Amino acid sequence: MASFEHDEAEWAPHSSPIAVVRPSSTEEVQAVVRACLAHRTPVVARGAGTGLSGGANATAGCVVIALDAMTAIKTIDELERYAVVEPGVVNDDLRAACAEHGLWYPPDPASSPWSTIGGNVATNAGGLCCVKYGVTRDYVMGMQVVTGTGDVVRLGRRTAKGVAGYDLAGLMVGSEGTLGIITEIVVKLRPLQDPQRTIAGYFDSVVDAGRAVSAVAAAGLTPSALELVDRQCLLAVDAWKNMGLSVDANAVLLGRVDTPDPAGEQEAQKMLACFDEAGASWSAVSTDQEEADALFAARRLAYPAMERLGPVLTEDVCVPKRHVAEMLSRIERIGLEYGITIANIAHAGDGNLHPLLITPRDDDAARVRAQAAFAEIIDAALELGGTVTGEHGVGLLKKDGLAKEVDPVVLAMHRSVKAALDPYGILNPGKIFD
CATH class of the missing domain: 3.30.43.10 (Uridine Diphospho-n-acetylenolpyruvylglucosamine Reductase, domain 2)
Structure with missing residues (x-):
């Protein structure tokens, strides 16, 4: 076990x-x-x-x-554009099944080849596409739940609209198993995504890349993806997978647009200009789809690649887009202050940053410093008007951060909801808050 x-x-x-x-x-x-x-x-x-x-x-x-044995995709309804799935269905498997019907399930966390829809719903997972297409909550229409009193209930709907009663299905999304155990999920689907074009920019620092993110937002662009990967992560992926990545930069921004031409070409050129104005040392609209796909694959592989180097304490803060550069600068300073190596990956387009705090194995002193740096990064995000978790959930690691972020009265409301739906306190006790 x-x-x-x-x-x-x-x-x-x-x-x-x-x-x-x-x-x-x-x-x-x-x-x-x-x-x-x-x-x-x-x-x-x-x-x-x-x-x-x-x-x-x-x-x-x-x-x-x-719940990993509950893997049935029960229904894909082409007319109403929804799917009914069990919680153990792997995200990419659902996307592949929907594609056979000309449909698309947009939420795509970097862990999509391995993570399950039930876990995605429990944490309200985001992903690469969420900057334009939203997070898991935006696609959950309904669900079947086993409650803390042992009852089986259906929440939500299968119609395009519906406002009867409280949004209890929405309440379950992101509840991390503390309010009920989800055994079936109805998710909304979209038509297949239009072809994308990739815009890449190389930067001398992650702070410069952060300025480019703000510039993209200020230009009124909504990319279908805007991801940041630093040199440390790309080198780790290349050492692991031998992908032949050749990047002469300390940070890389990977943007994508999926708007049909001619507007799509105009958006790509505007994003390119934003990169250049922010100080990109090199930028281009990719004409090599294989190379572009390799860079995005490297972004998805960054976390497991860094894990091979030692224990990785992963942050999940989210700040307003205007503060991305400042937040990245503060992360750099915190790493230097505590003597901790921090690599950076990010869903930069919506301000969701994942600094990776890397420590040597069996180094207790480094672990203590990393945990102190972790707490300081959370404080910095809150000072900039951000949140302690954009998509990973509170769980155990962010409980102190949640208590700082949420007003005590609001925290009491959370506890009241928990007590009402799990009166005996048996569902995932000790998580999110005590």
Whole structure:
């Protein structure tokens, strides 16, 4: 059972579960929850275990319900443009299945080849496309849930519109398994995305790249992706995968536009001008699709590539786009202050930054410094009007940050909702807040 003890969050506390159950139906999930209710045993729901906040970590004396065996894509409705899926469906598998019907599920976290829709919903995951197309919450229409009282309920709708009652389905999105266990999800689909063109810019510093992000926003552009990757990450990916990446820059911005021509070409040229005005040492609209795809593939592989170098404590702060450059500058200063190597990847187009704090293995002093730097980065994001988590969730690592970000009255409202929907406190206790 050791492989079910924790997710990918570095140094987040975890315990050994007393049992792991891998149900294959809603009825089996309900049976487990009712048995745990009878004994007041904590229940921790888990998807693929790719989370980065400790939200799926086992707590003392708990039963882990692993939903990775519930992998059915039950319906793809071409007319109404929705799909009905079980929580264990891998994100990329759903996207591939929808593409066969000429449809597209936009939310695409970097972990999309491995992460599951249930986990994406539990954390309200974002991704590369979210700068233009929104995050998971924007695509969840409804769901089936096993509640903290052992009931099975359906929330939301399958119609294009609907405002009957409170948006309880929306409440479940991002709740990290603390309000119910999701066993079926109805997601909205779009027509297939139009072909994209890639705009790449090389910069001498991540701060210069951050200025380009602000310039793109100020120009009124809404790219279909705008990603930042620094040199450390690209070198780590190349050393691991031998992709032949040749980048002579300390930071790379990868933009994409999917607007049909002639407007698409105009947007690409405007983005190129934004890169140049911000100080790009080189920029171009890519004419080599294979090269462009390789750079975006490297962006997705950056985190696991950095993990090979040592423990990685991953941030997930989000700041207003106008403050991206300032936030990146503060991250650099914090790394120097604490003597911690910090690599940077980011969904830069919407201000969602993922500084990666890298430490040597078995170096307790470095771990302590990294954790102090982690807390200071959170404080810096809040000072700039940002949030402690853009898409990874609060879990265990961001609990202190949430308490700083949210007004005490609002935090009390959170606890009231939790008490109402999980009156016995068995669902993922100790996560998000105590």
